[in-house]
Amino acid sequence: MRKLLLSTAIASATLVASNAIAQTTVSGSLDISYKMLGSNTTAATTNSINGFGKEAQINIQNKGKLNNGMDYAAGFSLEDDGNQATTLFNENTYINIISGNTTFHVGQDHIQNSDRTLATFVGLIAEDLTNSTGSGVGADIFLPAVGADPAQAYGFGIIQAIPNFGTLSALYVPSNTSAGVGGDDVGFDSADESAYEIGFVGSLGVKGLSAHAFMNKADKSDAATSINDVKGINYGLSYNMGAVTVGYNYKKTEFTTAASSTANTGETKQNEFGLAYALTPNLTVAANYTKADPSSTLVDATSKSLAVGYNLGAIALTAQAAKLEDYTGVAGVDADVLYLRASTKF
16 A cells, blocks of 8 residues: 555656646637528528527647657637537547657647638638528538548547648548547447548748648448448638738538439539738728539539628627528529627637
């Protein structure tokens, strides 16, 4: 018993010594938004939305030195989107061990990933313009992330920074589901199979240029024999010329083998174009055009939006107006959207 107590004391002393050179920070963000949406259906009826949305997040992060001289970073977030029905901890959870420009990663929703665009500079992406609950508004066919989107599941990754050029990353998840974690020492098994994603984010050594390129793939689930491997591609470029920024983004997702007029199956290719102009250091106007092209019998969906962003320092204000055409993949299903948002970080 004495030997056990002595070992415990040594271990405790080691942890205290390590924590003494660590740095813990708590940060957060809050978005409160207001959306008005009117959707015209082929039956000449209107489904409308008129209400508020909310997203609140608290981030707890720790970083410091390990006793072998390497750096480390770890953290998790609590996120509440509206009246959240699922776990509050399903966000930005990670432990990283860092050696120079190389980072070894384990966690969820933290490593750089394909859930991004370089063509929407102010306001919501096309998919989020109709993303609403408690209404009869139909589901759109725009792509938010692409393919398997494995960064939302728990997995292992490696990140390699190349100074003045960019950052490469590779991620592997054994089960491509965001619920893929068990209890303290209990693993989680799922019908979802493994997935991976490789990617790049950086400037390519060019001042004013931002670029990314991602590719992912998830193996077919044993529980869904009619579904093939899911694949995704996302690459984008933007270039800043002082007050003006232009951007282009391409996304592609391969879904299932079947084609249907009532579901977005087969393959969807999406092109996004963006333009932003900084009228002042605090006032920016931006435009976006997005077109989703499904390979099934669904028709193309388009989104055109204008947005204004104003920075008040502690608070940022956004106003966005959009016109969506055939957004559900069915001809004649259009929508007009007005979106207002106040954001703050602390």
